[in-house]
Amino acid sequence: MITVSEAKNIIKDHVSVLDPIRMLLADAAGKVLAKDVFAPDDVPGFAQSAMDGYAFAYDSSSKNQPLNIVGELQAGADKELHIKNGEAARIFTGAPLPEGADTVVMQEKTSVNQFELLIEDEKLLKGSNVRLVGSEIKKEH
């Protein structure tokens, strides 16, 4: 009986790495990449909301304390908005996260009274519902 690492070493000693070859993607099934593939740009190119809801700074909120809704960001918005402690912004899926915010709560898990937002999501973590720059596809840096 030999150990797994001994077996791995025997395999390693009996195979050699092939030289890389160029081929069409359509013919590459079953092959292994010679090196990592990177995109020309990060996707998404900016931090954006993955949900319709409200963006805010996680550390500035306490669960039972209402936040002031100070603005709105729709997908495609280029409006500069800065969220301060105790504030939140209405946000829609794909819209850029406002400056100062790091978390989005889904609208289903809130209640809103005029411009006051109450978060009703016990399981919400810092960074929830946010797609960070390059989180889907990464640019080579």
Ligand SMILES: Nc1nc2c(c(=O)[nH]1)N[C@H]1C(S)=C(S)[C@@H](COP(=O)(O)OP(=O)(O)OC[C@H]3O[C@@H](n4cnc5c(N)ncnc54)[C@H](O)[C@@H]3O)O[C@H]1N2
């Ligand atoms: N609070 C929540 N936010 C989000 C949820 C959720 O459950 N709660 N789900 C997320 C998921 S999952 C997805 S996916 C997205 C969906 O939002 P989208 O804005 O991407 O999609 P829609 O609201 O359906 O809007 C699509 C829009 O496009 C129109 N349409 C459809 N086909 C065409 C076409 N060929 N040409 C032009 N326009 C087209 C369609 O009529 C709609 O108006 O939400 C997350 N957020």
Ligand code: MOO
């Ligand atoms: O409904 Mo959506 O699950 O991201 O496509």
